[in-house]
Amino acid sequence: MSGKYVQLQPETGFKTALNLNGDTDSPAVDLNRDDRPREACGIVGVFSPGHDVARSTYFALFALQHRGQESAGIATSTGDAIRLHARMGLISQVFKEEDLADLPGHLAIGHTRYSTMGGSKQHNAQPLITDGPRGRIAVGHNGNVINATELREELAEQWGVNFDRTSDTEVIAEMFARAPGRDWFEVAWYAMRRLKGAYSLVIMSKDELIAVRDPLGIRPLCLGKLNGGYVVASETAALDNIGATFIRELQNGEAVVINKDGIEARVWPAARRTHSMCVFEQIYFARPDSVLNGQLAYDSRRRMGAELYQENPVEADLVIGIPDSSIPHAIGYANASGIPFGEGIIRNRYVGRTFIEPDQRMRDVGVQMKFNVMRSIIAGKRIVVVDDSIVRSTTTVRVINMIRDAGAREIHVRVAAPAIISTCHFGVDMATMAELIAANKTVDEIRDHIGADSLAYLSVDGLKRAVQVEDDSYCKGCFTGRYPIAVQLEMDKLALEPAGV
Numbered sequence: 001m002s003g004k005y006v007q008l009q010p011e012t013g014f015k016t017a018l019n020l021n022g023d024t025d026s027p028a029v030d031l032n033r034d035d036r037p038r039e040a041c042g043i044v045g046v047f048s049p050g051h052d053v054a055r056s057t058y059f060a061l062f063a064l065q066h067r068g069q070e071s072a073g074i075a076t077s078t079g080d081a082i083r084l085h086a087r088m089g090l091i092s093q094v095f096k097e098e099d100l101a102d103l104p105g106h107l108a109i110g111h112t113r114y115s116t117m118g119g120s121k122q123h124n125a126q127p128l129i130t131d132g133p134r135g136r137i138a139v140g141h142n143g144n145v146i147n148a149t150e151l152r153e154e155l156a157e158q159w160g161v162n163f164d165r166t167s168d169t170e171v172i173a174e175m176f177a178r179a180p181g182r183d184w185f186e187v188a189w190y191a192m193r194r195l196k197g198a199y200s201l202v203i204m205s206k207d208e209l210i211a212v213r214d215p216l217g218i219r220p221l222c223l224g225k226l227n228g229g230y231v232v233a234s235e236t237a238a239l240d241n242i243g244a245t246f247i248r249e250l251q252n253g254e255a256v257v258i259n260k261d262g263i264e265a266r267v268w269p270a271a272r273r274t275h276s277m278c279v280f281e282q283i284y285f286a287r288p289d290s291v292l293n294g295q296l297a298y299d300s301r302r303r304m305g306a307e308l309y310q311e312n313p314v315e316a317d318l319v320i321g322i323p324d325s326s327i328p329h330a331i332g333y334a335n336a337s338g339i340p341f342g343e344g345i346i347r348n349r350y351v352g353r354t355f356i357e358p359d360q361r362m363r364d365v366g367v368q369m370k371f372n373v374m375r376s377i378i379a380g381k382r383i384v385v386v387d388d389s390i391v392r393s394t395t396t397v398r399v400i401n402m403i404r405d406a407g408a409r410e411i412h413v414r415v416a417a418p419a420i421i422s423t424c425h426f427g428v429d430m431a432t433m434a435e436l437i438a439a440n441k442t443v444d445e446i447r448d449h450i451g452a453d454s455l456a457y458l459s460v461d462g463l464k465r466a467v468q469v470e471d472d473s474y475c476k477g478c479f480t481g482r483y484p485i486a487v488q489l490e491m492d493k494l495a496l497e498p499a500g501v
């Protein structure tokens, strides 16, 4: 076993051992970083006796890299002990062939992280492992628990928990390790009564895999079949990537326990009937080839574009989308309007995280590293630019400038989502209220600010039609200011960090 690996025997202090991974906390520079909302995490769990579950988990995580790029980790179990490899970086940077070879077992969970609570630090890389009366467990979490600070104090005082990380996931892990309950379902119901907010979870003991979706169902989680065993993952695209067969999405408030005896699923009796899944998963976060709430995200996005045209038509020569995420919406707008769709902007798909700092001049032209406008396609035309969201507007301003410089005659910006007027509290890092442009300016003021000839957003009703719901399902809090549960208006993602860290 090399020094990078950690065999987690019961008597081993895993918290010390985790640091043996040798990574510093040095943050990479993300050249893709702009004013896009940031998703929290991707999670995977695999139970498949007789198969290389670490490899399956790795390739499933690979399909979820868009959900988080700060750290990645896999924990596996042979039935005797849990092993962990977790460190800062992209999945391809974190795992080499020999790392997977050192993760044997028939049971695995995996995680790729973007921090929404707790800093981007090695000690917050997941899966997290902790010990309790029911043995050692590993936990991977997607979401954001909004009462983590209070629960942390309570668990420290009443259960004597010694917290030494700074994420809400540590609170979840300690709760599942120590909560009263005769089986995993009773433990999950206890946690559902106490935890407030968003949490899709994969949890493993040395011989069982547990998947949990919070009672609101804010973050996605799906179940599939693989090699005679089972897999759970944030998105169906991860199942596709490893040849698993999609079974179904977990319901809000559902827990699934998988072990050598098979699979058992139950829904918390107190869970609401309607889910409050984040509608931004449909708009932007999830891969277009993932199925959410029974609908292919790609189809939902084309319908958003079509609704956007019905509500906000304009005469133009060409429809383009800001690549890659806005392309399905732009195709929907073009199809509904009869205006040709074209690719006027090319995105460098290989721009990503680097440990080389750009200088200030390069920062100033940062968006050019990512986008390039094709002048011959744009010049002299009236262009509809479809974007899937505007947060602060910094990217939009730069892209509009580039299109104008390329000779566009008119630029009409159409946003395939409603204006973002409030912050997210459920696992999406957007901006503060002061930074959200639509919380502080009118549509006309934003149009002038970004330099467009016209600007229009999809309405909330148009969005509901596009995702084909008439009821009050889906969280739409950042568009309406009304959330599925009470929230405090501004949350600090570093609330659990010690001062000065």
Ligand code: SF4
Residues within 6 Å of the ligand: 218, 277, 278, 279, 280, 281, 423, 424, 425, 426, 427, 428, 475, 476, 477, 478, 479
């Ligand atoms: S507030 Fe917005 S981003 Fe956050 S969960 Fe709700 S819909 Fe999603």
